Amino acid sequence: MIDHKTGTRKEWLAARLELLDAEKELTRQSDELARRRQDLPWVRIDKKYSFGTDEGSASLADLFQGRSQLLVYHFMFGPDFTAGCPTCSTIADGFDGFVIHLANHDVALCAVSRAPLAKLQAYKRRMGWSFPWASSFGTDFNYDFQVSFTKQQQESGVVEYNFRAMDTASDLGDVQARLVVGTDAATFTREAPGMSAFVLEDGAVYHTYSAYTRGLDGLWGMYQWLDRAPRGRNEQMFRGLGDLRGSDWYRRHDEYDSK
Amino acid sequence: MSKHKTGTREEWLAARLELLEAEKELTRRGDELARRRQELPWVRVDKEYRFETDEGGASLADLCRGRSQLLVYHFMLGPDYAAGCPSCSTIADGFNGFQIHLANHDVMLWAVSRAPLSKLQAYKRRLGWTFPWASSFGSDFNSDYSVGFSRNEQQRDGGIEYNYRREDAWKPSSVGGSSSQNVWGTGVDWPTYLRERPGVSAFALEDSVVYHTYSTYARGLDGLWGMWQWLDRAPKGRNETGHWWRRRDEYDKG
Numbered sequence: 001m002i003d004h005k006t007g008t009r010k011e012w013l014a015a016r017l018e019l020l021d022a023e024k025e026l027t028r029q030s031d032e033l034a035r036r037r038q039d040l041p042w043v044r045i046d047k048k049y050s051f052g053t054d055e056g057s058a059s060l061a062d063l064f065q066g067r068s069q070l071l072v073y074h075f076m077f078g079p080d081f082t083a084g085c086p087t088c089s090t091i092a093d094g095f096d097g098f099v100i101h102l103a104n105h106d107v108a109l110c111a112v113s114r115a116p117l118a119k120l121q122a123y124k125r126r127m128g129w130s131f132p133w134a135s136s137f138g139t140d141f142n143y144d145f146q147v148s149f150t151k152q153q154q155e156s157g158v159v160e161y162n163f164r165a166m167d168t169a170s171d172l173g174d175v176q177a178r179l180v181v182g183t184d185a186a187t188f189t190r191e192a193p194g195m196s197a198f199v200l201e202d203g204a205v206y207h208t209y210s211a212y213t214r215g216l217d218g219l220w221g222m223y224q225w226l227d228r229a230p231r232g233r234n235e236q237m238f239r240g241l242g243d244l245r246g247s248d249w250y251r252r253h254d255e256y257d258s259k
Numbered sequence: 260m261s262k263h264k265t266g267t268r269e270e271w272l273a274a275r276l277e278l279l280e281a282e283k284e285l286t287r288r289g290d291e292l293a294r295r296r297q298e299l300p301w302v303r304v305d306k307e308y309r310f311e312t313d314e315g316g317a318s319l320a321d322l323c324r325g326r327s328q329l330l331v332y333h334f335m336l337g338p339d340y341a342a343g344c345p346s347c348s349t350i351a352d353g354f355n356g357f358q359i360h361l362a363n364h365d366v367m368l369w370a371v372s373r374a375p376l377s378k379l380q381a382y383k384r385r386l387g388w389t390f391p392w393a394s395s396f397g398s399d400f401n402s403d404y405s406v407g408f409s410r411n412e413q414q415r416d417g418g419i420e421y422n423y424r425r426e427d428a429w430k431p432s433s434v435g436g437s438s439s440q441n442v443w444g445t446g447v448d449w450p451t452y453l454r455e456r457p458g459v460s461a462f463a464l465e466d467s468v469v470y471h472t473y474s475t476y477a478r479g480l481d482g483l484w485g486m487w488q489w490l491d492r493a494p495k496g497r498n499e500t501g502h503w504w505r506r507r508d509e510y511d512k513g
Binding site: 002004005006007008009011012013015016017019020022023024026027029030033034035036037038039040041042043044068069071090093094095096097098100101102104105106107109163195197198199201206207208209210211214215217218219221222224225226227228229230231232233234235249250251253256 | 263264265266267268270271272274275276278279281282283285286288289292293294295296297298299300301302303327328330349351352353354355356357359360361362363364365366368423459461462463465466468470471472473474475478479481482483485486488489490491492493494495496497498499503504505507510
């Protein structure tokens with residue numbers, strides 16, 4: 001006999017209908033938040049950033065590629081990493097497939113990382129991805145959007161991340177960090193994940209929105225699907241930086257044994 | 260000058276922090292619903308379904324491929340369709356990339372459709388996908404999970420129950436009077452197109468017995484649709500008045 005409660009179709013349906021109402025309420029609440037995001041004031045960006053891209057050096061406005069909206073995924077790939085963050089790689093495995101739809105709906109989705117372009121290109125080839133990926137190497141971009149921290153900031157014990165002061169303690173060890181991205185833990189945790197949204201109007205770029213840590217949860221296809229599986233996310237989390245939590249069941253998609 | 264309200268970094272931050280609280284509340288409620296899904300009673304599946312797969316005939320238990328959990332995406336590709344539903348194709352563009360992670364975490368994710376296997380294989384090749392896709396052709400599977408209906412059911416009031424609600428009989432005006440014989444490039448007319456529906460069903464395998472644990476339909480799929488979730492963070496949101504998306508190979512290049 002199994003441990004989980006079993007029931008008749010009728011019992012299941014009664015429970016399911018109750019849950020359905022709660023799910024509909026959540027969907028409505030989520031729609032409402034999407035509306036509120038659009039109501040945020042736009043903040044004009046006056047600083048000039050220069051990115052390295054496959055097509056040469058580019059300004060923030062160039063990353064729109066003719067669209068009026070830009071979504072940036074802040075992919076953790078620091079200059080010293082030997083490979084991209086495996087967790088970021090799982091979210092990229094999802095958006096790589098639908099970037100083309102957004103690009104045909106006035107939205108450019110682009111990953112941005114601090115490593116030099118050649119490293120990003122090599123890793124992108126390894127993973128078989130095709131989304132645009134720009135290097136912010138040598139610019140303030142990652143620092144300004146709070147997804148990279150200086151050694152000095154990190155050593156102070158507190159960094160500004162996810163809109164608050166976050167302590168930099170982490171459960172991540174050097175051995176594990178080296179295995180995963182080829183650096184010590186401190187170097188690994190000087191990069192953090194996030195997404196930022198921008199709009200281009202009359203030649204000016206405005207910052208409209210940014211989200212970090214679990215603010216990315218809804219964008220993480222793998223986790224949303226697991227939330228519908230019989231055993232849910234079914235994972236043990238370890239502490240990354242501050243509020244960030246990682247898990248160690250997943251690998252990069254070319255690191256699994258086949259079958 | 261932009262018509263949209265602009266502001267200083269401080270003004271933005273104040274509004275953003277307020278929104279952040281609401282977002283955190285939403286995340287917590289999402290977690291709570293995920294817990295509640297896991298608490299639903301499991302319903303034993305006694306019917307024997309036969310699927311056709313790339314590896315030959317398969318039972319529902321076979322689709323688990325050694326995992327204890329199975330997620331089925333009910334992909335709209337009926338026996339008469341010449342191509343898969345373009346909306347289902349956009350959700351598949353997302354899960355095609357990460358189903359390998361689920362497969363390494365005790366969860367098999369399959370697409371299942373009513374068309375014969377060779378049609379699924381051809382369409383999958385066309386779109387360049389690798390996720391496993393089974394044909395439920397000739398079985399009751401789609402009907403039992405409320406995603407495939409007969410012409411008869413469609414023609415009478417209450418004949419179709421979708422998303423836990425009974426629907427009125429099909430009328431041409433149901434979809435804005437459109438008389439298309441080739442809805443979204445599927446090669447079928449509206450009633451035929453709408454005899455297939457999208458959904459997700461979840462199953463657990465324990466002691467060789469399969470249990471149905473969960474199904475969701477219509478906007479219950481919203482959170483699984485990567486494209487919409489990203490648009491919900493874009494400056495202009497979903498920004499749509501109609502069906503703007505195409506299959507990935509149908510956009511103009513450049």
